[in-house]
Amino acid sequence: MSEKVLVPDIGEFEKVEVIELLVKVGDQININDSIVTIESDKSSVEIPSIVSGKIESINVKIGDKISKGDLLLNILSSEESPSEKIIPKNTESIIKEAEVVLKNQNEKNIKEESFKKKEKSTITVNNENDIDPLETQDWLESLSAVVEKDGNKRAHFLIKELINKAYKEGANIPYTQNTPYINTILPEAEVKSPGNQNTERRIRSLIRWNAAAMVVRANKKFPELGGHIGTFASAATLYDVGMNHFWRAKNNKFGGDLVYFQGHSAPGMYARAFLEGRLNEKQLDSFRQEVKPGGLSSYPHPWLMPKFWQFPTVSMGLGPMLAIYQARYMKYLINRGLIKDENRKVWAFLGDGEMDEPESMGAIGLAAREKLDNLIFVINCNLQRLDGPVRGNGKIIQELEGSFRGAGWNVIKVIWGSYWDSLIANDKTGHLVKIMNETVDGEYQAMKARDGAYVREKFFGKYPETQELVSSLSDKDIWRLNRGGHDPHKVYAAYDQASKKQGSPTVIIAKTIKGYGMGKTGESVNTSHQTKKLDVDDLMYYRDRFDVPLTDEQVKNVQYFKPDDKSPEIKYIKERRMVLGGFLPERTTYSKTIKAPAKDIFNFLKVSTGEKEMSTTMALVRMLTNLLRDKNVSPRLVPIIPDEARTFGMEGFFQKIGIYAHEGQKYEPEDSAQLSSYREEKSGQVLEEGINEAGAMSSWIAAATSYTNHDIEMIPIYIFYSMFGFQRTGDLAWAAGDSQARGFLIGATAGRTTLAGEGLQHQDGHSHLLASTIPNCISYDPTFHYEIAVIFREGLRRMHEKNENVFYYITTMNENYSHPEMPKDKGCEEGILKGMYKIKEFSRYNKTKIQLLGSGTILREMMAAAEILQNEYQIDSEVWSVTSFNELRRDGMEVERYNLLNPDKAQKVSYVEKCLGKTEGPIMAASDYMRIYSDQIRAYVNKSFYSLGTDGFGRSDTRKNLRKFFEVDKEHLVVYGLSVLAKEQLIASKYAKEAIKKYNINGSKPMPTKL
């Protein structure tokens, strides 16, 4: 039956131009195949077919202006009517998603069998406000009976019902997200470790010793090197249990768990790798001496140890955020069918002090919302940060519990070690838990800096009941009462539960002692963090504390200790890692490269747009739309947008490739009838991050390092307001460089005067300078569509086909203008990539000449100025399009360095010098960025050089007024050009003076930086 395909609802647009016909008469097409591309002045979208069949006739041609309801095609359809086809499709997917969610829920319910306590125990928390303790006792006993008979779940249900009832009756329900200050997992519920505890303890002791020794040795040699002992000392058990039992490495059968190690616990990881035989003594001795190849980096830096470290974490707060988005990205890859679901986990180790960084907790809501049960945070609560206690007057563990529980995480507190179990069980009056709740972290820290007698007096001595509780314990016994994070049994049980948790992320909040085992110099004292030297007595104490088999002499020499390869310890450590698939950390990559698309896919960007005006942002979006037709590239694109898709004309992507939503779309979007409807889908491709640049950047990093962490090369393209890029999330960009990220960052609506109305906080005149600080970030400020095409394709080729560890920053603008044909000159493409090429020459008069360099949209002002200079002042010029002052500077710097270091060899010539060295006249450069941007090449040309730019705070106004204000409009450029020539004594100064008058320029106006 013959079907008419009409123009669908295209939102607010009317009379939109057809720019591409993607089908021809006779083609057999499928439902959802694109048939035409239409383009408004803001964006371009493809219209998909709503039926399958053979095309009978096409009723539009390129250039036609179409509106909703216009006839596009007639199709001989082989199917049922389109309306029947489309509506059920959405409904069907909603039902499917709901079914999957339900199924998971049921499975979870079955797995979460309720745990029953073996033995009845009563924890009655003493409360002076209790007006009827007997009644309270009754209630509590009833509750115990329910737990006993029907399990925890039933008890939880009844409590919830009681609370609801009280609320309905008008009671003021106390809000609490906290549980008592005891372990979440009761001793009876602990899953026991299958490991050999004695061997594991010995291994842990050796790792502790070697980690401390490497720091001490490095600082003996060079006291300036630094390093940390106290952090790993507090976290050794947390790491060891994971390494021995939980973290599975990547190998040819499994993708591997991803572990974010706390940055300054690095010595512990090296010390373990030493026992595993992956590092030798010489390497340990080059800790923090990285200049000579083979040195061990201070912290986890993949750039410096590319086969070892996976994630840079030491800039605090980045680790937690990156880990959350890593876990989310892993689910994204699974839901898009790009990797298998192998129950891989992301583990992140964090400091309690680190949790104060806003980034640390900034994305915990997302983790819960997206049910990231592949994510486990371990927060090492040693109660101290660098200067002193994290919460001297409060309790960091309780605070974190509240925040994470409130956000929807599964919280496991590991506060007390096994030695406390019987005391807690015997705490019939509840006074012990009461003291635990009342004691603040400052006191807990002070206790561990003293001794057992002090703890007896200050802690247990508080109430007669607790004094009595420990009356049979010696001070030594009291001192031995350990903290949960140092107890391998407690840690194992927590990890086991966290690994099995479904439906939510887990945070393990473990209490430890900073500088554990370091004695008076370093244990639980405020200076623990920076202790990097241990004297002989401390070292002896440390050896004895952990029974390290070294003689006094060996201790004095701070010798490393590694048992024989055949020893039970070494055999055990290797065997455990073999069982878990290999060593960790380790950075490898087995991803296949992506073939760069054929050059002709970008050809449409190399022809003139004629009368048609468009912005470079639009040109980029058109290019991406085209790339989605390339079968190699399309599935690998990861468009990432922080709530600005409409700003950049990218809303067409919503319908075309869908927005990733882990539960699909549970509602029918308000605009469902429109072509660019807000379509969310479980396998959606776009990462729409909301107003969240840090999150978007973290997603980008996850995708940009996918080639190593998931062995699949992806092409992330993160598009943002350029002002909210490097300036806002610069530290993440730096970490991206360290991570060897590969992908595109697009700073859209760029340029201080090009983004007109938005004002001071929006107008970017410096992002390129920030980009230039990152050594492997390649940045461009293109003007024309063909420049973007050439740069982008080269980026694809270098990063994703040739696997160079660089990433691209490209600015695009929102100014509409027509784009010329790409110059035929053979060197043009090379020039675009190297940073400059000659775009136009004015040579009518052969008298006076000037070299004019322009970048971004200001190139067009420069071209207009060149025309005026010729027509009105008989000045010839050569106009250069500078696509990257940053790249030109890098080349200039390198050449200059070579020449200075090789004075006797043939001197090289920088690319800038090659372009400009033999030209005539002084050079004047301008961009929409600060002068320092173009100034960067000043040193590499042997000619007079003048630079203009947009130094100062932006402000809202029209583009024209802004350019006038910052003196980069064509009129100012003419004036400056004439003045430059006068200063160089090539023309008389009267011309400049006249022009100043003619263009109404006030020479005594203050510098824009002062306004």
Ligand SMILES: Cc1ncc(C[n+]2csc(CCOP(=O)(O)OP(=O)(O)O)c2C)c(N)n1
């Ligand atoms: C963003 C940032 N700010 C400051 C530092 C310097 N610094 C390194 S460790 C540290 C204290 C860490 O305390 P905590 O997070 O509690 O870790 P712990 O060593 O106690 O396990 C500080 C301030 C840093 N690495 N990153």
Ligand SMILES: [Mg+2]
């Ligand atoms: Mg700490």
